[in-house]
Amino acid sequence: xxxxxxxxxxxxxxxxxxxxxxxxxxxxxxxxxxxxxxxxxxxxxxxxxxxxxxxxxxxxxxxxxxxxxxxxxxxxxxxxxxxxxxxxxxxxxxxxxxxxxxxxxxxxxxxxxxxxxxxxxxxxxxxxxxxxxxxxxxxxxxxxxxxxxxxxxxxxxxxxxxxxxxxxxxxxxxxxxxxxxxxxxxxxxxxxxxxxxxxxxxxxxxxxxxxxxxxxxxxxxxxxxxxxxxxxxxxxxxxxxxxxxxxxxxxxxxxxxxxxxxxxxxxxxxxxxxxxxxxxxxxxxxxxxxxxxxxxxxxxxxxxxxxxxxxxxxxxxxx
Numbered sequence: 001x002x003x004x005x006x007x008x009x010x011x012x013x014x015x016x017x018x019x020x021x022x023x024x025x026x027x028x029x030x031x032x033x034x035x036x037x038x039x040x041x042x043x044x045x046x047x048x049x050x051x052x053x054x055x056x057x058x059x060x061x062x063x064x065x066x067x068x069x070x071x072x073x074x075x076x077x078x079x080x081x082x083x084x085x086x087x088x089x090x091x092x093x094x095x096x097x098x099x100x101x102x103x104x105x106x107x108x109x110x111x112x113x114x115x116x117x118x119x120x121x122x123x124x125x126x127x128x129x130x131x132x133x134x135x136x137x138x139x140x141x142x143x144x145x146x147x148x149x150x151x152x153x154x155x156x157x158x159x160x161x162x163x164x165x166x167x168x169x170x171x172x173x174x175x176x177x178x179x180x181x182x183x184x185x186x187x188x189x190x191x192x193x194x195x196x197x198x199x200x201x202x203x204x205x206x207x208x209x210x211x212x213x214x215x216x217x218x219x220x221x222x223x224x225x226x227x228x229x230x231x232x233x234x235x236x237x238x239x240x241x242x243x244x245x246x247x248x249x250x251x252x253x254x255x256x257x258x259x260x261x262x263x264x265x266x267x268x269x270x271x272x273x274x275x276x277x278x279x280x281x282x283x284x285x286x287x288x289x290x291x292x293x294x295x296x297x298x299x300x301x302x303x304x305x306x307x308x309x310x311x312x313x314x315x316x317x318x319x
Contacts, residue, residue, distance in 0.1 A: 015122040017156030018057050020148070022128060025135070028314075030172040030193055032141025035129045039157065040117050042149040044178055045211035046199070048238050048290040050277030054148035059100030059117035062283040063092055067112035074104035074113060094285060114283075122160040130167070142170030144195070145187075151179035154186040161190040174234070177217040177224075184220045194231045195269075196221055200242050201250040209241055218258070225262040233259075236271045237295040243273075248299040256307040267310035272297050 018040035026034045041057040053060055061082065072085035080099045084091045098115065105113045129143050136142050143164050150157050150173050161171045172193035177184060188194055198221065199214070200206040206214040224231055233255055237243050242251065252268075259265035273295040281288040297313060304311045 017153040029144040032139035041152040059098040062114040077103035144172040146174040154183040201254040243296040
């Protein structure tokens with residue numbers, strides 16, 4: 001694992017980038033009705049990640065094995081040799097890179113294959129999301145870039161945000177902040193709102209469960225808080241990771257020290273752990289490494305007034 005996330009060299013032209021999908025009519029990633037563009041590529045490896053398809057750049061294949069008819073049509077049409085059909089049995093060779101041509105998906109009579117990951121220009125993404133312009137304007141909503149990690153594709157993200165901002169549409173990014181400052185600054189300077197994920201105040205714990213140190217993350221957050229962009233600090237509340245009384249207080253104490261007299265800071269948003277993404281691990285032939293216990297959100301809430309921090313849970317203000 002690299003010590004910091006360098007921007008991924010995934011596109012031959014600066015304004016092109018990899019995305020997994022666009023989620024329309026979202027109500028949870030910024031004000032109003034929004035479209036969330038999920039970018040592909042992330043340097044962190046959080047064990048509970050709900051979007052495993054967003055970790056690597058390039059195209060990948062979701063395989064619904066229970067639907068497969070083992071007809072061999074996908075293997076016949078795949079130019080990369082990802083699909084194998086031997087003795088009437090279909091398998092995937094995931095050591096080969098999917099080219100994203102979607103011929104397998106189109107030829108599968110059972111709908112057992114879905115290709116995730118698409119390389120698009122900022123103009124193409126702009127045209128897709130602006131199809132819902134009326135909803136954005138009526139609700140005060142807009143576009144949120146999420147991931148993966150937005151800061152692995154800073155030029156693509158910056159140009160897309162600039163196009164949207166030029167239309168007077170609200171823009172937001174969701175980032176974990178693990179990137180060189182130049183990449184973070186490049187994107188933050190052209191958006192209205194920053195949703196900053198902060199997972200742990202304990203560096204050793206952070207490295208153990210996410211694969212990276214939190215030092216760069218905290219340094220970037222501190223610099224962002226000195227600016228004029230609105231910042232919401234999001235805490236994914238993860239059972240057996242950061243939801244103990246001790247870890248919760250450490251995080252709130254840290255946030256209090258970082259945000260004191262910083263008008264850019266708006267509030268903390270607690271995101272309780274869920275298992276909505278676990279099925280995608282099986283479709284990618286990956287193991288899911290976390291548990292299914294409920295997150296102890298109340299361990300955070302008890303510190304709300306102690307540290308005089310405004311907190312929301314699932315969009316509801318509680319302190």
